[in-house]
Amino acid sequence: MIVAIDGPSGTGKSSTSRAVASRLGLSYLDTGAQYRAITWWMLANGVDVDDAAAVADQAGKPAIVSGTDPAAPAITVDGVDASGPIRTQEVTAAVSAVSAVPEVRTRMVEIQRACAAAAPAGIVVEGRDIGTTVLPDATVKIYLTASAEVRAARRSGELKGAQSVADTQAALVRRDAADSGRKTSPLAKADDAVEVDTSELTLDQVVEQVVALVGEKRAAR
Numbered sequence: 001m002i003v004a005i006d007g008p009s010g011t012g013k014s015s016t017s018r019a020v021a022s023r024l025g026l027s028y029l030d031t032g033a034q035y036r037a038i039t040w041w042m043l044a045n046g047v048d049v050d051d052a053a054a055v056a057d058q059a060g061k062p063a064i065v066s067g068t069d070p071a072a073p074a075i076t077v078d079g080v081d082a083s084g085p086i087r088t089q090e091v092t093a094a095v096s097a098v099s100a101v102p103e104v105r106t107r108m109v110e111i112q113r114a115c116a117a118a119a120p121a122g123i124v125v126e127g128r129d130i131g132t133t134v135l136p137d138a139t140v141k142i143y144l145t146a147s148a149e150v151r152a153a154r155r156s157g158e159l160k161g162a163q164s165v166a167d168t169q170a171a172l173v174r175r176d177a178a179d180s181g182r183k184t185s186p187l188a189k190a191d192d193a194v195e196v197d198t199s200e201l202t203l204d205q206v207v208e209q210v211v212a213l214v215g216e217k218r219a220a221r
């Protein structure tokens with residue numbers, strides 16, 4: 001059982017994926033955390049993230065390891081816990097440039113497919129290109145959306161006023177444009193993905209919809 005959950009920034013991918021994985025006894029993989037981790041390593045090692053050739057040259061160096069327990073998501077870079085540092089504004093602002101570099105994507109996709117293959121009961125994998133590129137044969141594909149206004153309001157609540165709602169919205173829209181516009185596996189809905197607009201739904205309602213879709217697929221097999 002492989003569940004691919006893609007969508008723009010802040011649509012609820014992580015919250016939904018973790019809850020669905022816990023409910024169904026599946027593993028969980030946050031691929032955005034992996035792109036953030038390699039971005040953090042580039043910044044920490046003085047690599048100019050806007051120099052694609054320099055990023056490509058270093059892409060094979062950091063060892064990135066993701067935990068797949070939905071109750072305790074974990075990520076290490078060269079053995080160091082990176083779960084805090086990868087969430088800084090500095091990393092968020094740089095991640096789209098790093099993730100657009102083909103050599104970075106090749107490396108991450110290799111790690112992601114290995115995680116999926118190793119999951120004992122199946123896995124929920126969230127990202128931007130899971131249904132289109134990483135796991136095109138996923139059993140269930142979901143594409144989450146929500147209006148920019150709703151996403152910014154939810155994110156600002158999380159940031160506890162550290163950034164205005166307008167700035168948060170502008171940053172989300174900018175990141176989506178970069179992720180959708182890159183050449184290599186851009187953010188996109190797979191043709192066979194089910195689109196779920198979460199703008200007017202509670203998290204529980206979104207989780208119920210995804211669990212129901214998985215149940216339908218299981219029953220049909």
Ligand SMILES: Nc1ncnc2c1ncn2[C@@H]1O[C@H](COP(=O)(O)OP(=O)(O)OP(=O)(O)O)[C@@H](O)[C@H]1O
Nearest residue numbers: 008009010011012013014015154158198201202203
């Ligand atoms: N259906 C929902 N209703 C209300 N709030 C939600 C819903 N889904 C997610 N949230 C909240 O919205 C915020 C963003 O959710 P989450 O981190 O899961 O999104 P994401 O798509 O994984 O974001 P990113 O792409 O930036 O990693 C969180 O504060 C989360 O609690």
Ligand SMILES: Nc1ccn([C@@H]2O[C@H](COP(=O)(O)O)[C@@H](O)[C@H]2O)c(=O)n1
Nearest residue numbers: 031032033035095096099127128129179
């Ligand atoms: N499959 C993916 C997942 C993520 N990215 C890039 O990482 C950034 C951070 O993702 P979050 O989910 O943690 O917000 C995202 O903006 C993309 O640039 C990706 O390219 N492919």
